[in-house]
Amino acid sequence: MAELVWEGKYRDGQRARASTSGPPRVLHERHGEGASEGLLVAGDRCEALASLLPSHAGTVSLVYIDPPYDTGGSFQSTRRLGNDVTLRRKAYDDARGTDGWLAFMDPTLELLHALLAPDGVLFAHCDWRSNAYLRVLLDERFGAGCFRNEIAWRRAPNLGRQAASRQLGRTLDTIFVYSRTPGAALRGEAPRRSTIVPLDARGRPEGARWDPLREAFFTTAPRGDYTDASIARLRAEGRVHDSPSGKVSIKYFLVRDATGRWCKEQPIDTLWDDAEVRPLRHRPRSEDLGYDTQKPEGLLERIVRWATRPGDLVVDCFSGSGTTAAVAARTARRWIAVDSGEAAVSTTRRRLVGLDGAAPWDLATVGAHPLRNAGSATLRRGFDGASAFVELTGFAPDAASPALASLATWTDAVDAWFVDDAWDGEVFRARSVIRRGSDGALPLRARVRPGAVVRVRVVDVAGAEADVTVE
Numbered sequence: 001m002a003e004l005v006w007e008g009k010y011r012d013g014q015r016a017r018a019s020t021s022g023p024p025r026v027l028h029e030r031h032g033e034g035a036s037e038g039l040l041v042a043g044d045r046c047e048a049l050a051s052l053l054p055s056h057a058g059t060v061s062l063v064y065i066d067p068p069y070d071t072g073g074s075f076q077s078t079r080r081l082g083n084d085v086t087l088r089r090k091a092y093d094d095a096r097g098t099d100g101w102l103a104f105m106d107p108t109l110e111l112l113h114a115l116l117a118p119d120g121v122l123f124a125h126c127d128w129r130s131n132a133y134l135r136v137l138l139d140e141r142f143g144a145g146c147f148r149n150e151i152a153w154r155r156a157p158n159l160g161r162q163a164a165s166r167q168l169g170r171t172l173d174t175i176f177v178y179s180r181t182p183g184a185a186l187r188g189e190a191p192r193r194s195t196i197v198p199l200d201a202r203g204r205p206e207g208a209r210w211d212p213l214r215e216a217f218f219t220t221a222p223r224g225d226y227t228d229a230s231i232a233r234l235r236a237e238g239r240v241h242d243s244p245s246g247k248v249s250i251k252y253f254l255v256r257d258a259t260g261r262w263c264k265e266q267p268i269d270t271l272w273d274d275a276e277v278r279p280l281r282h283r284p285r286s287e288d289l290g291y292d293t294q295k296p297e298g299l300l301e302r303i304v305r306w307a308t309r310p311g312d313l314v315v316d317c318f319s320g321s322g323t324t325a326a327v328a329a330r331t332a333r334r335w336i337a338v339d340s341g342e343a344a345v346s347t348t349r350r351r352l353v354g355l356d357g358a359a360p361w362d363l364a365t366v367g368a369h370p371l372r373n374a375g376s377a378t379l380r381r382g383f384d385g386a387s388a389f390v391e392l393t394g395f396a397p398d399a400a401s402p403a404l405a406s407l408a409t410w411t412d413a414v415d416a417w418f419v420d421d422a423w424d425g426e427v428f429r430a431r432s433v434i435r436r437g438s439d440g441a442l443p444l445r446a447r448v449r450p451g452a453v454v455r456v457r458v459v460d461v462a463g464a465e466a467d468v469t470v471e
């Protein structure tokens with residue numbers, strides 16, 4: 001039998017196994033009232049996944065991973081702040097070498113496999129550097145019979161340096177799809193592509209015929225390799241068109257979009273280069289969070305809607321800028337996102353805090369996590385005649401973030417501040433979240449319950465936190 005072997009795959013002649021015990025997960029912050037539907041874990045992927053096993057083994061409907069690809073480089077996170085200051089910091093290193101990369105991925109896949117439900121599915125995103133190795137790893141872990149698809153996603157147009165290099169433009173990423181059980185149906189709706197059909201001179205969709213029974217336009221395509229039995233079934237559904245010469249073809253009904261235009265809907269194949277999944281650079285600028293390897297929400301939305309139903313659980317243990325968590329939250333799925341990088345965790349937290357109407361979610365840490373309590377804030381407590389308030393009166397950022405020292409005012413260094421006005425001394429609950437308004441101004445006062453012990457968490461623009469309690 002052919003086998004991929006790497007340094008560390010066997011220990012003392014035994015196949016190395018992922019550790020299923022490790023440091024406990026510690027709840028760090030809660031957002032929203034009620035049962036949590038999301039969990040962001042700051043820490044290493046294996047420690048986080050191992051901590052989930054007792055409660056979540058066999059329950060996850062979708063795993064999407066977009067791990068480091070062993071590019072040999074390092075990636076950045078860039079954020080423009082007030083006063084023309086750009087905060088540029090390392091997001092993560094990506095140079096493990098082939099053996100190191102395989103030894104990094106193998107236990108990750110073992111733990112993810114254990115978390116998947118029997119009808120769960122894993123989407124693993126990679127590029128030309130790691131796809132051959134990842135495919136073999138996945139075949140070994142899931143079994144070749146669980147392979148479902150190899151999707152080619154156009155991640156960039158063939159322009160500039162790509163197009164002028166000595167080989168053809170490397171503009172595609174690969175996404176492997178494996179189900180936990182061979183042949184299991186994906187739980188959501190199969191993705192379809194919708195194309196607007198132009199109207200002819202009579203105002204009818206070009207090349208379409210009218211079906212008086214269905215009261216809809218349709219186009220036709222040859223029967224191809226449909227068997228006679230399939231044709232009989234389609235005929236019973238009113239989907240067969242017989243031409244006057246006796247030729248049989250299949251009807252494809254047009255549908256109206258939200259604005260009433262006639263559209264042709266076609267099932268999607270494994271080449272994903274259409275408008276819905278276009279690269280980040282062609283998405284609205286507001287979506288770009290400056291995280292180097294950020295993926296577009298359209299791509300994740302297609303995957304999430306295909307693989308899950310509302311209420312299902314989605315896991316991403318290489319969260320980066322939080323694309324999977326944001327899409328899952330927006331489409332009413334439960335989610336767990338993990339990342340070990342400070343830039344990733346702070347970007348994901350900011351993204352989730354900015355989502356209107358998101359269900360309650362928690363932030364937890366595991367092991368040696370990247371959250372930093374640094375900097376210091378001062379508060380004033382008062383009463384304005386109608387209600388009690390706390391006022392943020394000053395903030396000194398952490399000295400380890402020199403870019404923040406060049407900001408014009410101390411408020412420029414504050415990204416957001418959270419207030420827990422029923423502080424129980426244990427779990428911080430962000431009962432009020434104070435963020436910049438559309439004019440960029442940061443409100444400095446927040447209403448609080450009179451007489452309550454108040455804890456305030458100030459999060460600076462680099463993601464570090466400063467906590468203050470006022471009795």
Ligand SMILES: C[S@@+](CC[C@H](N)C(=O)[O-])C[C@H]1O[C@@H](n2cnc3c(N)ncnc32)[C@H](O)[C@@H]1O
Nearest residue numbers: 044045066092293294295318320321323340341
């Ligand atoms: C390609 S990026 C993911 C980008 C993400 N899909 C997005 O849309 O923003 C890979 C991520 O893996 C994270 N990572 C690297 N090593 C890790 C580890 N040991 N545990 C958890 N996350 C890790 C990096 O910090 C980085 O954010």
